[in-house]
Amino acid sequence: MNNGIMVLVEHLKDAIADITFEMLGIGRKIADSLNVPLFAVVIGKDINKHLPELGIADSILVVEDEKLEMSCPVTIADIIKSIFDNKGLSIVILGCTNTTAGVGPILSSKLKLPFLNFCKNMRIEGDSLIITNQLFGGKILSDVKLEGKRGIISINPGSFPADAGKASKVAPVEEIDLSGIGIKNYFKKYIEPEAGDVDITKESILISIGRGIENADNIGLAEDLVGLIGGAISASRPVIDQGWLPLNRQVGKSGMTVKPKLYFALGISGAPEHVEGMKDSELIVAINKDPAAPIFNVAHYGVCGDLLEIMPVLTDKLKEKKS
Numbered sequence: 001m002n003n004g005i006m007v008l009v010e011h012l013k014d015a016i017a018d019i020t021f022e023m024l025g026i027g028r029k030i031a032d033s034l035n036v037p038l039f040a041v042v043i044g045k046d047i048n049k050h051l052p053e054l055g056i057a058d059s060i061l062v063v064e065d066e067k068l069e070m071s072c073p074v075t076i077a078d079i080i081k082s083i084f085d086n087k088g089l090s091i092v093i094l095g096c097t098n099t100t101a102g103v104g105p106i107l108s109s110k111l112k113l114p115f116l117n118f119c120k121n122m123r124i125e126g127d128s129l130i131i132t133n134q135l136f137g138g139k140i141l142s143d144v145k146l147e148g149k150r151g152i153i154s155i156n157p158g159s160f161p162a163d164a165g166k167a168s169k170v171a172p173v174e175e176i177d178l179s180g181i182g183i184k185n186y187f188k189k190y191i192e193p194e195a196g197d198v199d200i201t202k203e204s205i206l207i208s209i210g211r212g213i214e215n216a217d218n219i220g221l222a223e224d225l226v227g228l229i230g231g232a233i234s235a236s237r238p239v240i241d242q243g244w245l246p247l248n249r250q251v252g253k254s255g256m257t258v259k260p261k262l263y264f265a266l267g268i269s270g271a272p273e274h275v276e277g278m279k280d281s282e283l284i285v286a287i288n289k290d291p292a293a294p295i296f297n298v299a300h301y302g303v304c305g306d307l308l309e310i311m312p313v314l315t316d317k318l319k320e321k322k323s
Ligand SMILES: Cc1cc2nc3c(=O)[nH]c(=O)nc-3n(C[C@H](O)[C@H](O)[C@H](O)COP(=O)(O)OP(=O)(O)OC[C@H]3O[C@@H](n4cnc5c(N)ncnc54)[C@H](O)[C@@H]3O)c2cc1C
Pocket: 137, 209, 210, 211, 212, 213, 235, 236, 237, 238, 239, 250, 251, 252, 253, 254, 255, 256, 266, 267, 268, 269, 270, 271, 272, 273, 274, 277, 287, 288, 289, 290, 293, 305, 306, 307, 308
């Protein structure tokens, strides 16, 4: 059957996440090309207030329960499977985010359909639906033809314009009865990470270091720059995992989302999980010795070279200017 496309609406802390509008925008485009309806599926507690924002869909399906305040992958997959089968859908669009990570693979095994992760583009070519996926931390792009135009696709945040998923229309709402599904697993509470000594989400300048900094002693190079231009030091995940900086300094999917005026990326490759957390920075300057590093795709200014050589020169020049 090919009766439609569904988008799983993401919402956290009383707001709809931007990824939802990205998904609705591209979902609308593909649904129109295939001439099938687009469903926005909202799962949660107290979700009615979100519905007016989802008017670009042809229909909004609401699944509401106390226990669904946060998403639990197995439960969400069960709910989506039930909707998918009942409506005879063909495509599920999910966000490749912390909120719904885990749903795609479970759903794939339940529906016996392919799961395409890290999608950054979707297009119709002739009679085929082609999905472009980012592999190996964004270094390889692969085009996959979705067999029978049926499958589960998880979208990398920042891949599509969010504005394309917004409309001032009102879509009909249908409540989905949960009685046949049952909620076996659910989250009990949401625990906010502590900001600690520095809240990197509030800083207007971030000097961010990646694995290219090589060892903890070299963090002094970034500290010298902070001493001159202000701001704070943040980092990619490997730096945190090594224990060189505390967890509250991590930028990215499993860290913080930051939007400073200036973001220095020193020895950071630009994997999608990192870029997700810093792509909206006003000015991004990257130093990396690999000219093909994906960070250069989001940087406004890029320096291809060894940061261990460039940083001392940069700080000397800034000192000169200051004096
Ligand atoms: C579920 C999940 C969640 C994740 N969450 C996050 C997250 O929140 N944040 C995050 O950052 N990552 C996250 N990751 C990990 C992510 O996939 C990457 O592995 C990570 O971002 C890579 O960090 P990096 O760029 O510092 O290291 P690498 O990918 O190893 O890149 C190091 C870069 O430094 C450059 N380099 C090396 N030496 C020098 C030098 N002397 N001068 C200049 N350049 C140099 C290299 O060319 C390379 O590009 C997550 C992964 C998963 C699966």
